[in-house]
Amino acid sequence: MLESRIITENLSFAYKNKSIIGNVNLNVDPGQVLVILGPNGIGKSTLLNCLSGVLTKYNGKISVNEKDLSELTTKNLSHQVALVSQGVSIKSSLTLFDYLLLGRTSFHSIFEQPDEHDEKVVANVIEEIGLIDYRNISLQNMSGGQRQLAIIGRALAQEPDILIMDEPTSALDYKNQTVVLKLIRELSNKDISIIMSTHDPNQAQIIGDEVGLLIDNKTYLQGSTNEILNDKNLSKLYGTSILSTYNESVNRKIFGIGMD
Numbered sequence: 707m708l709e710s711r712i713i714t715e716n717l718s719f720a721y722k723n724k725s726i727i728g729n730v731n732l733n734v735d736p737g738q739v740l741v742i743l744g745p746n747g748i749g750k751s752t753l754l755n756c757l758s759g760v761l762t763k764y765n766g767k768i769s770v771n772e773k774d775l776s777e778l779t780t781k782n783l784s785h786q787v788a789l790v791s792q793g794v795s796i797k798s799s800l801t802l803f804d805y806l807l808l809g810r811t812s813f814h815s816i817f818e819q820p821d822e823h824d825e826k827v828v829a830n831v832i833e834e835i836g837l838i839d840y841r842n843i844s845l846q847n848m849s850g851g852q853r854q855l856a857i858i859g860r861a862l863a864q865e866p867d868i869l870i871m872d873e874p875t876s877a878l879d880y881k882n883q884t885v886v887l888k889l890i891r892e893l894s895n896k897d898i899s900i901i902m903s904t905h906d907p908n909q910a911q912i913i914g915d916e917v918g919l920l921i922d923n924k925t926y927l928q929g930s931t932n933e934i935l936n937d938k939n940l941s942k943l944y945g946t947s948i949l950s951t952y953n954e955s956v957n958r959k960i961f962g963i964g965m966d
């Protein structure tokens with residue numbers, strides 16, 4: 707029987723006295739993809755930062771691989787959960803290869819150098835993110851989209867059980883969005899659990915097993931993509947008309963803004 711990878715019980719978070727998220731009861735199984743949707747400023751990044759251990763002053767409980775997240779050491783946590791933050795800008799002189807090797811840091815003591823296995827992991831990741839030609843190019847000489855793929859690659863180099871991604875495709879063109887969505891599908895086939903936020907419900911339709919809606923600071927609704935992702939829920943969530951049409955050639959609904 708499948709154990710859950712990540713579960714929250716009555717999770718809530720407030721900045722000072724301002725409540726941001728509340729009553730979040732979330733559940734992700736091994737290999738599941740959970741897509742979080744919600745309007746600007748509703749608390750998606752806050753939620754993802756709680757789940758990845760960046761924000762620690764939450765209330766309620768977060769369990770990762772059946773252990774209380776608050777009791778995990780930093781090292782232990784980084785072997786289980788990796789975060790791709792929103793809009794991180796890296797303009798480093800490190801080559802792509804050396805940057806991804808940083809993702810292996812927690813596997814060694816500060817006196818140890820990366821070994822052959824680390825190099826192998828990084829080489830595989832570079833192939834997965836489609837940047838073989840950029841292996842020895844420094845990040846400052848790469849485009850914004852390529853750097854975004856590099857950030858995802860660094861998280862993958864951690865070999866996590868759970869990958870948390872905050873709007874991972876926001877800087878990417880259609881081809882690279884497809885690269886990332888395919889990668890997510892492959893990772894999920896390898897039993898890695900993914901939690902990602904996006905403003906594009908079509909991405910949830912394409913790769914989401916489950917969808918989580920952050921409705922307000924007291925309400926989180928999670929269910930299967932089929933059950934949750936519809937015009938009525940999305941129009942209510944975003945406060946504007948969202949309409950879908952069924953596209954036979956891709957065999958799924960396509961969502962768009964319903965301008966009058």
Ligand SMILES: Nc1ncnc2c1ncn2[C@@H]1O[C@H](COP(=O)(O)OP(=O)(O)OP(=O)(O)O)[C@@H](O)[C@H]1O
Pocket residue numbers: 721726744745746747748749750751752753
């Ligand atoms: N460090 C902070 N201190 C105080 N308030 C904050 C801080 N960071 C975020 N907030 C507030 O918390 C709320 C939720 O922000 P968050 O970034 O989680 O939203 P989001 O859903 O990810 O938004 P977006 O879709 O625009 O990226 C916002 O009202 C924001 O102003």
